[in-house]
Amino acid sequence: MTNVLSLINVSKSYKTGKPNQITVLDNINLQVKKGEVVGLIAPSGAGKSTLLHIAGLLDLPNGGEVMIDGVDYTNLPDFKRTQVRRQDIGFVYQFHHLLPEFTAVENLILPQMANGVNYFKAERSALELLSSIGLSSRATHRPAELSGGEQQRVAFCRAMVNSPKLLLADEPTGNLDPETAERVLSILMNLVNETGMSAVIATHNHELAKKMDCQLSLRQGKLTRL
Numbered sequence: 001m002t003n004v005l006s007l008i009n010v011s012k013s014y015k016t017g018k019p020n021q022i023t024v025l026d027n028i029n030l031q032v033k034k035g036e037v038v039g040l041i042a043p044s045g046a047g048k049s050t051l052l053h054i055a056g057l058l059d060l061p062n063g064g065e066v067m068i069d070g071v072d073y074t075n076l077p078d079f080k081r082t083q084v085r086r087q088d089i090g091f092v093y094q095f096h097h098l099l100p101e102f103t104a105v106e107n108l109i110l111p112q113m114a115n116g117v118n119y120f121k122a123e124r125s126a127l128e129l130l131s132s133i134g135l136s137s138r139a140t141h142r143p144a145e146l147s148g149g150e151q152q153r154v155a156f157c158r159a160m161v162n163s164p165k166l167l168l169a170d171e172p173t174g175n176l177d178p179e180t181a182e183r184v185l186s187i188l189m190n191l192v193n194e195t196g197m198s199a200v201i202a203t204h205n206h207e208l209a210k211k212m213d214c215q216l217s218l219r220q221g222k223l224t225r226l
């Protein structure tokens with residue numbers, strides 16, 4: 001079966017003033033199967049965001065290949081990379097990045113309409129998603145009227161509303177207190193498992209990562225299975 005995400009011999013280094021450069025990803029390999037949830041555990045500065053940006057086609061590696069669902073996007077033109085990013089990849093960050101002027105349900109309707117879904121169908125699936133994470137009663141609230149945990153739950157829904165094949169989450173509970181983080185992560189895991197999508201979830205919390213199918217550590221540019 002084709003892997004949903006495949007990183008093959010991917011390297012990334014940054015120039016930090018001549019002649020210095022730091023190698024953040026050193027020839028790494030990663031395969032994520034359909035429905036698999038991978039926890040990426042590493043301390044701050046280890047390269048988690050760099051890896052997720054490259055996997056999500058937001059940045060290019062210096063070497064190696066990035067394949068989504070069997071297609072190598074490394075050398076394809078920007079419009080092709082943007083197209084697959086919009087259709088097949090969902091992102092969640094530490095901060096929710098919801099549109100402040102719009103309600104929770106509108107924040108879930110807009111990305112669907114941008115993908116060609118009509119308003120009424122978009123509204124229906126937005127409300128269904130909110131209901132599935134217990135937020136029906138907050139549908140008409142703006143982000144500022146939601147708690148941190150609720151904002152993050154809406155951000156998960158937004159990342160999933162167009163049914164991507166791959167979810168990339170960069171410390172998605174990093175701004176929450178430990179108890180809320182655990183609850184919110186369970187909700188995310190349920191959503192991912194129900195839809196059968198694949199995910200890579202970066203965290204520096206080992207306890208949270210234990211809920212995932214496998215755990216990888218990223219240190220000194222190398223990826224190892226824990």
Ligand code: ADP
Nearest residue numbers: 014015024042043044045046047048049050051
């Ligand atoms: P993490 O997400 O694990 O905290 P990052 O991927 O953000 O780590 O960063 C990994 C390393 O790469 C850090 O040392 C950081 O300073 C460096 N880095 C990240 N982005 C850049 C950049 N655009 N230019 C130079 N160095 C960078």
Ligand code: MG
Nearest residue numbers: 048049050170
């Ligand atoms: Mg980071």
